[in-house]
Amino acid sequence: MLDIKNLHVKLEEEDKVILKGVNLSIGSGEVHAIMGPNGSGKSTLSYVLSGKDGYEVTDGEAALEGADLLDMEPEERAAAGLFLAFQYPVEIPGVGNMTFLRTAVNAQRKARGEDELSAGEFLKVVRERAKTLKIDADMLKRPVNVGFSGGEKKRNEILQMAMLEPKMCVLDETDSGLDVDAMKLVSEGVNALRSEGRSFLVITHYQRLLDHIKPDVVHIMADGRIIKTGGPELALEVENNGYADILAEMA
Amino acid sequence: MGLPETKQSETEARVNALTMPGGAAWAVEARNEALARVQAKGMPARRDEYWKFTKPTRFVSVEPTPAALFDAQEEPMFDGIERLKVVFVDGVFDADASDDLAAENLEIGRLADATQADIHWVKDLYGMLETRGQDPVDRPLAALNTAFATDGVVLRATGPVARPVSIEYLHASESSDAILHHVIRVEEGASLTVLETGPAAARFNKCMEVDVADGAAFHHIRMQGRDHERQAVTHSFGRLGRESVYKSFTLTVNGVLTRNEHVLELLGDDAVAHIAGACAGDGDFHHDDTVFITHDAVNCESRQVFKKVLRNGAVGVFQGKILVKEGAQKTDGYQISQSLLLDDDSQFLAKPELEIYADDVACSHGSTTGAIDETALFYLQSRGVPKSIATDLLVLSFMAEAIDEIEDERLRDDIQARLEGWLARRRS
Ligand SMILES: Nc1ncnc2c1ncn2[C@@H]1O[C@H](COP(=O)(O)OP(=O)(O)OP(=O)(O)O)[C@@H](O)[C@H]1O
Ligand SMILES: [Mg+2]
Numbered sequence: 001m002l003d004i005k006n007l008h009v010k011l012e013e014e015d016k017v018i019l020k021g022v023n024l025s026i027g028s029g030e031v032h033a034i035m036g037p038n039g040s041g042k043s044t045l046s047y048v049l050s051g052k053d054g055y056e057v058t059d060g061e062a063a064l065e066g067a068d069l070l071d072m073e074p075e076e077r078a079a080a081g082l083f084l085a086f087q088y089p090v091e092i093p094g095v096g097n098m099t100f101l102r103t104a105v106n107a108q109r110k111a112r113g114e115d116e117l118s119a120g121e122f123l124k125v126v127r128e129r130a131k132t133l134k135i136d137a138d139m140l141k142r143p144v145n146v147g148f149s150g151g152e153k154k155r156n157e158i159l160q161m162a163m164l165e166p167k168m169c170v171l172d173e174t175d176s177g178l179d180v181d182a183m184k185l186v187s188e189g190v191n192a193l194r195s196e197g198r199s200f201l202v203i204t205h206y207q208r209l210l211d212h213i214k215p216d217v218v219h220i221m222a223d224g225r226i227i228k229t230g231g232p233e234l235a236l237e238v239e240n241n242g243y244a245d246i247l248a249e250m251a
Numbered sequence: 252m253g254l255p256e257t258k259q260s261e262t263e264a265r266v267n268a269l270t271m272p273g274g275a276a277w278a279v280e281a282r283n284e285a286l287a288r289v290q291a292k293g294m295p296a297r298r299d300e301y302w303k304f305t306k307p308t309r310f311v312s313v314e315p316t317p318a319a320l321f322d323a324q325e326e327p328m329f330d331g332i333e334r335l336k337v338v339f340v341d342g343v344f345d346a347d348a349s350d351d352l353a354a355e356n357l358e359i360g361r362l363a364d365a366t367q368a369d370i371h372w373v374k375d376l377y378g379m380l381e382t383r384g385q386d387p388v389d390r391p392l393a394a395l396n397t398a399f400a401t402d403g404v405v406l407r408a409t410g411p412v413a414r415p416v417s418i419e420y421l422h423a424s425e426s427s428d429a430i431l432h433h434v435i436r437v438e439e440g441a442s443l444t445v446l447e448t449g450p451a452a453a454r455f456n457k458c459m460e461v462d463v464a465d466g467a468a469f470h471h472i473r474m475q476g477r478d479h480e481r482q483a484v485t486h487s488f489g490r491l492g493r494e495s496v497y498k499s500f501t502l503t504v505n506g507v508l509t510r511n512e513h514v515l516e517l518l519g520d521d522a523v524a525h526i527a528g529a530c531a532g533d534g535d536f537h538h539d540d541t542v543f544i545t546h547d548a549v550n551c552e553s554r555q556v557f558k559k560v561l562r563n564g565a566v567g568v569f570q571g572k573i574l575v576k577e578g579a580q581k582t583d584g585y586q587i588s589q590s591l592l593l594d595d596d597s598q599f600l601a602k603p604e605l606e607i608y609a610d611d612v613a614c615s616h617g618s619t620t621g622a623i624d625e626t627a628l629f630y631l632q633s634r635g636v637p638k639s640i641a642t643d644l645l646v647l648s649f650m651a652e653a654i655d656e657i658e659d660e661r662l663r664d665d666i667q668a669r670l671e672g673w674l675a676r677r678r679s
Contacts, residue, residue: 037473
């Protein structure tokens with residue numbers, strides 16, 4: 001599904017190298033988790049995959065189902081099936097959440113040569129999916145993320161994911177800021193989307209989330225590289241001992 | 252005190268090229284007084300403080316700068332709305348294209364006829380609010396209008412007027428020069444909506460005097476014509492009585508040069524005045540909103556909301572003043588003027604002013620210039636929205652505060668659709 005090879009990324013404006021040769025392969029239907037100390041480059045990886053400005057790829061490649069991602073505009077990557085749930089979802093005053101969702105869904109359908117959903121069909125699906133995430137009608141009407149609590153913003157990200165039905169979902173610290181119940185809701189939302197044709201890359205600091213969303217593979221990122229890869233037990237090790245041992249082992 | 256030499260000669264040349272229409276004695280007198288105001292003030296010049304941001308040359312020249320005709324290729328504005336149409340072509344009344352000038356609770360006629368007759372409210376108003384509006388700032392182009400206006404609409408609402416009166420200005424000659432003057436009186440407890448649309452002429456000078464009596468309501472929605480080369484200077488003078496309402500909204504897309512002045516006096520307690528404008532300019536576009544609101548009564552509210560989206564070297568100007576006179580306690584004055592610059596070539600010049608002589612008031616003003624929010628843009632794109640559509644969404648969200656000032660839903664939708672159309676035609 002997603003193949004990242006030897007990815008090197010620096011900041012466009014400064015001579016700061018952030019990713020120093022990331023290698024990562026996620027098969028169809030798999031769930032991978034990335035853990036790693038603050039500042040190790042996890043969000044940067046997610047931004048570079050989705051095409052945010054400000055980063056320069058100096059070497060390496062990233063492909064989604066064989067198609068070169070790095071060559072595409074952000075909207076083309078989305079239409080190709082990539083989705084990023086932001087660590088910090090963006091507030092957009094003046095754009096209604098519903099308008100935003102419908103515009104996004106229809107833009108992707110159009111890009112894929114599918115018919116646009118009618119207003120009625122769309123409304124029905126949104127309402128149903130919003131309900132399972134406990135997002136009420138008022139939140140759908142309000143401007144995108146404006147005045148949403150931290151947890152509401154994260155739930156809204158998952159709603160977008162549910163509506164867009166991407167193939168490759170990157171979740172950047174979707175668990176941060178969530179209370180215990182919300183974490184369950186969000187995990188259920190994610191698990192409901194798990195399928196053979198859909199893969200997940202879950203960035204998190206905590207084992208807790210991985211209790212709900214069970215990963216097939218866990219990676220540890222440090223200083224711009226994946227330094228260790230293992231099974232779910234790796235997350236438990238981090239939870240119990242922190243990164244010191246792993247970092248020492250690699251040094 | 253004499254005028255500077257250039258001003259003197261420019262003023263003489265302009266005045267001499269115009270013919271003052273005849274009429275009843277009162278009208279001739281009002282026009283001659285206006286001419287005297289023009290001669291005393293002189294035509295505006297670039298050096299005048301009030302014209303610091305907008306070159307008045309094209310409004311002052313003897314001959315208008317020609318403006319190519321433009322086929323808008325869209326439904327006429329307000330087409331789906333039940334309305335009473337009054338049509339002018341290059342400033343000349345078109346009886347065939349207009350509806351019967353009659354409606355319930357409404358006296359309606361042409362200025363060209365009214366100035367031949369003896370209609371008390373026209374007589375009382377013509378040039379009167381314009382004269383009041385000359386203090387403390389000179390508005391010579393409005394005085395010029397009173398002196399030489401060839402026609403216009405006179406309206407007196409004596410109760411609720413169901414159908415909006417829609418003044419539609421067509422442009423058929425590339426070198427037309429039109430001067431129109433409307434006189435509007437909304438009587439106690441009456442309500443009236445006036446719509447305006449169209450480019451009007453190559454050069455258009457329009458003046459509107461609106462007297463809103465106690466408890467009366469006046470609504471004004473305007474869409475200025477899309478002809479790229481048209482030039483317009485407009486003045487709206489309003490006087491508000493106790494518990495009266497005056498609400499005006501203007502959408503301007505295109506037009507090489509536009510100056511819209513609003514001069515309102517809130518003279519009765521508890522009056523409400525809202526002035527809003529949205530403009531979108533691309534390229535050779537200069538748009539100036541100049542507003543002067545005087546609070547001279549207790550517990551009045553005024554609100555100014557102006558939004559400008561500018562690209563490819565377009566220029567936006569805002570000069571807005573709230574004057575709160577002594578004794579105008581409990582005044583609630585709000586003013587916001589914002590521009591969204593879509594590139595580095597475009598420019599927004601703003602001069603917001605507050606002058607307050609009462610101690611128990613709440614007035615706020617703000618002016619900002621910004622670019623598209625890149626973070627929001629990326630967020631939208633990451634959801635699959637193409638950059639051009641994402642940009643338009645952000646532009647529309649920026650404009651929303653001004654558009655939302657339009658109370659009537661159908662009119663709001665119509666205006667919104669025009670703006671969306673303009674944006675869509677420019678999508679890269
Ligand atoms: N646009 C930027 N400008 C300056 N520094 C940046 C930028 N983007 C990333 N960085 C730097 O790159 C490094 C990696 O940041 P990144 O956000 O990818 O880390 P992270 O692993 O997601 O951390 P966290 O766990 O705290 O979310 C940090 O040192 C960060 O300060
Ligand atoms: Mg991060």
